[in-house]
Amino acid sequence: MINIDKFKISEIPFGERRTTFKPNVELYNYLGEDGFRKIIGSHYDLLVKSEIKDIFPTSDEELDGAKKRSADFFIQRFGGPEYYKMTRGNPMLANRHLPFKIKPSGRKVWLDCYRQVLSQVNDVPENLIMDFWNWLDEFSNWMVNTPEEPKFKLGFSLK
Numbered sequence: 001m002i003n004i005d006k007f008k009i010s011e012i013p014f015g016e017r018r019t020t021f022k023p024n025v026e027l028y029n030y031l032g033e034d035g036f037r038k039i040i041g042s043h044y045d046l047l048v049k050s051e052i053k054d055i056f057p058t059s060d061e062e063l064d065g066a067k068k069r070s071a072d073f074f075i076q077r078f079g080g081p082e083y084y085k086m087t088r089g090n091p092m093l094a095n096r097h098l099p100f101k102i103k104p105s106g107r108k109v110w111l112d113c114y115r116q117v118l119s120q121v122n123d124v125p126e127n128l129i130m131d132f133w134n135w136l137d138e139f140s141n142w143m144v145n146t147p148e149e150p151k152f153k154l155g156f157s158l159k
Contacts, residue, residue, distance in 0.1 A: 002126055007115040007133050009108055012141040014148075021138055024131040025079035030124045033075055039117055040071040046113035055100045093143065101146040111140055 012018065031039070044067045048056050057063040072083035073091055084091060114136055118129055 001122060002119050002129055004115055004119040006130065007111075007118060008137075009111050009115075010137050010141075012104075012138070014104060014144060017142050018138045021131070021135040023078050023135050024128055027124070027128045027132055028075070028078040028080050030128060031078075033071075033080055035124075036075050036078070036080070037067070037071045039121065040074060041067050042117045043113050044070070046116060047110065050109050050113060052106045052109045055102070055106070097143045098145060102143050103146045103148050104144055105148060107140045107144050111137065 028036070044056070044063060047053065048058075048063065057066050069084070069088065072087065073093070076082045076084045077091075114133070118133060121129055
């Protein structure tokens with residue numbers, strides 16, 4: 001198990017899309033398809049109880065479909081079979097997420113759920129989990145499509 005405090009969430013400016021970290025496909029050799037599906041499933045189980053639960057399916061059938069599609073994407077991205085491409089085509093995930101208002105604060109909740117799951121992973125070298133985390137941290141900002149609303153409004157106008 002990895003100390004949860006090792007999973008730092010970067011403050012990435014709205015609209016910036018970084019690609020510093022690449023997926024380390026060695027992770028797939030340790031997790032395999034079943035391991036990825038377990039991580040993704042656990043992540044979704046936390047998300048549907050989180051403050052961003054409203055953008056996730058509510059029925060078990062729809063949630064299972066979302067878990068499958070997400071796991072298919074990660075399995076493909078980390079060197080496994082191209083299930084996602086076979087069933088959904090090219091990922092284009094930023095476009096697929098446009099119907100949902102994803103704010104920087106929602107990104108942090110999404111990442112925090114991953115932080116909880118990844119801190120519990122056993123039998124995988126820590127460097128591979130941290131590589132996955134670093135990639136997730138950057139990758140997650142690609143889905144952010146709505147800026148935060150100002151916390152306050154000025155009470156005057158310039159005329």
